Amino acid sequence: MNPTVTTESQRLALRLVGLPIAAALWVLAYSHLTELADLAIGLFGLTRATHLGEALHFFLYDTPKVLLLLTGIVFLMGVIQTFFAPERTRALLAGRRLGVGNAMAAGLGIVTPFCSCSAVPLFIGFVSAGVPLGITFSFLIAAPMINEVALALLLGLFGWKVALLYLGLGLAVAIVAGLIIGQLRMERHLEDWVRAIHAGETAAPSGDDLTWPERLHAGLRHVREIVGRVWPYVLIGIGLGALIHGYVPEDFMAAFMGRDVWWAVPAAVVLGVPMYTNAAGIIPIVEALIGKGAALGTTLAFMMSVIALSAPEILILRKVLKWPLIATFVAVVATGILLVGYVFNLVL
Amino acid sequence: MKHVKILGTGCRNCQTTLKLVEEVARAQGVEIELEKVDQVQDIMQYRLMATPGVVIDEEVVHAGGVPDRKKIERWFAPSA
Numbered sequence: 174m175n176p177t178v179t180t181e182s183q184r185l186a187l188r189l190v191g192l193p194i195a196a197a198l199w200v201l202a203y204s205h206l207t208e209l210a211d212l213a214i215g216l217f218g219l220t221r222a223t224h225l226g227e228a229l230h231f232f233l234y235d236t237p238k239v240l241l242l243l244t245g246i247v248f249l250m251g252v253i254q255t256f257f258a259p260e261r262t263r264a265l266l267a268g269r270r271l272g273v274g275n276a277m278a279a280g281l282g283i284v285t286p287f288c289s290c291s292a293v294p295l296f297i298g299f300v301s302a303g304v305p306l307g308i309t310f311s312f313l314i315a316a317p318m319i320n321e322v323a324l325a326l327l328l329g330l331f332g333w334k335v336a337l338l339y340l341g342l343g344l345a346v347a348i349v350a351g352l353i354i355g356q357l358r359m360e361r362h363l364e365d366w367v368r369a370i371h372a373g374e375t376a377a378p379s380g381d382d383l384t385w386p387e388r389l390h391a392g393l394r395h396v397r398e399i400v401g402r403v404w405p406y407v408l409i410g411i412g413l414g415a416l417i418h419g420y421v422p423e424d425f426m427a428a429f430m431g432r433d434v435w436w437a438v439p440a441a442v443v444l445g446v447p448m449y450t451n452a453a454g455i456i457p458i459v460e461a462l463i464g465k466g467a468a469l470g471t472t473l474a475f476m477m478s479v480i481a482l483s484a485p486e487i488l489i490l491r492k493v494l495k496w497p498l499i500a501t502f503v504a505v506v507a508t509g510i511l512l513v514g515y516v517f518n519l520v521l
Numbered sequence: 522m523k524h525v526k527i528l529g530t531g532c533r534n535c536q537t538t539l540k541l542v543e544e545v546a547r548a549q550g551v552e553i554e555l556e557k558v559d560q561v562q563d564i565m566q567y568r569l570m571a572t573p574g575v576v577i578d579e580e581v582v583h584a585g586g587v588p589d590r591k592k593i594e595r596w597f598a599p600s601a
Contacts, residue, residue, distance in 0.1 A: 259570040259585060287585065290532035291571040293561050298570035366562060489530070492561045 189386060203241050210234035228419025231461075235411045239329045243407065244400055246325040251395025254286040255388040259295055266304045266312070271355055275311040278304075279347035282315030292486065293493050300363070301370050307355020314506055315347035318481040322403055330460040331469070335521070339473065342516065346509030353505050354498075362498035414461035421465050430467035437471045438514035442507055445478030470517030477510045523597070526556045528564045528574035528584075535559075535573040537587050542575065545590065551597040 202209075210233040219226035262285045266278055287295055292313060299309040319340060328336040360368075383391070430437055459472040482503060490499060525542060529535025539557060546553045558564055558576075567576055571585030577596060 263570065287571045288532055288534055290530045290535070291585065293530070294564060294570050294572055297565055298568075370565060 186386075189389070192389060199241060199245060202237065206234055206238050209237065224419045228415040231418045232411055232415040235330070235414070235460075236408065239326060239407055239411065240400070240404065242329040243322065243325045243403070244396055246321055246328070247399045248392045248396050250284070250321045251392035252388050253284050254395070255383050255391045257281060257285045259285055259287055259291075259298065262312075263299055263302050263304060266299065266308055267302045269304070269308060271305065271307060271352060274305065274308040275348045275351040275355070276344075278308045278311035278351065279315040279344045282312040282347060283319050283321075285312075285316070287316070290489065292489055296490075296493055297367055297370060300367065305355055306360055306363075307351045307353075309351075310354045310502065311347045311351025314350050314481065315344060317483075317486070318347060318477060318506075319343040320480055322399065323476065323480065326407075335469065338517065338520075342513040343477070346506065346513060350502075350505040350509055354501060357501060359498045359501060362495040364493050364495060367493045414459075417461035418464055421461075430462065430471050432468035432470070432518040434468075434471075437468065438474050438511055438518070441471050441475035441514065442478040442482075442510050445475045446482045446503075446507075447484050468518045469521050470514040470519070473517055474510050474514030477513060478507065481510070482506055523551065523553045524556070524578050525553045526558050526576040528558045528567060528569065528576060529572040530561065530564070531559050532572075534587050538573040538575065541587065541590065542593055545593040546597050549594065549597045553597075 210230050213233045214221070214226050214230050217229065219229060221227050221230050262281045265281065266274060269277060296309060296313065299312065300306065324336055324340065327339050459467075459476065463469055463472060487499060487503065490502070494502070525546075527535060527539045527542065529538070535557075539555070542553075543555060546555075564572065564574070567574060567581050569581055569584035573583075573587065574581060574585075575583040575588060575596075582596060583592065
């Protein structure tokens, strides 16, 4: 037997044993966050009655909480994504009717792995395989708009109701935007060379059939890649959030980001488009701002427009879409985000 | 000598893939001619759906994400 194969399977076995242990530790740590934070500021001789103590407590409570949720959710996403190679997703969507197809596409947009620079190949792959334009757009909108890092942060900082609302409204925007773009019959606004490729059959190497240990390994790799990249932003964000939480007076933000300020939502969307920021860095600050009177819908609208409507992504799409289609795309998505902002401000 | 093309519009994953392929080939003493394909039209000729992609002697061997180091080592392994 090949010796390298043996060590590899041994390593996989080790991971399989390690996983339940890691999961148990995760639950244990997550259920004792307040005690840990209390204990930690006690060590510094502080109490939550002081500004410094309160700020530090916020930081020491939120940091492990957010990092734990982030690790957990990113791991699960990494495993789920092994089931949805782009080719598989395309096969699932080809020939779907509008409506059902848009809903499926939006759902698949969340779980199909691809980095933002793959938007164009994916787009062409879908359209050339006969996936209708509107359904393709539902997919392309859902993918960046519903961000797993944002989801983890919302869950950690605002609870499951807010996270679920974010998920539901994000899906709704993707579905409706796709339906509208489909209705407008904008196929003629694809670049000519894209339409020419239409007839071609796309046959990239599909994902190899993976075993469960390999899927779990993919989840771990996903954690290493994503959590490894965003944790500094999370720390900086929570740090800033802690300062605001401890020192900025109550209701300070209400005047210009409160729910009574009707123009705050559109202003947030317009402000968000040219920006390209990491969701991870923004949300903890957002939490602290909201504690001081900013409205959740306004801040969420800002976050969504930063993530889903970034200028770099639009420039990439320009390679396959003509301006009228891009303008429609931006307008439809921006309107959707506006609605999300107002709905959040209204319900919460 | 193998002719290797890295397909990708230039995001970080593509650069990582390029570096990794270069590194592994050098480590295994395989001589390769490395080429970067970054125009969308050219990339689409290979009909893949996600970048980065790797093409060896005009055959697509990988698409979508940075390939595993072990996978790359297999490409350059001396065929026994």
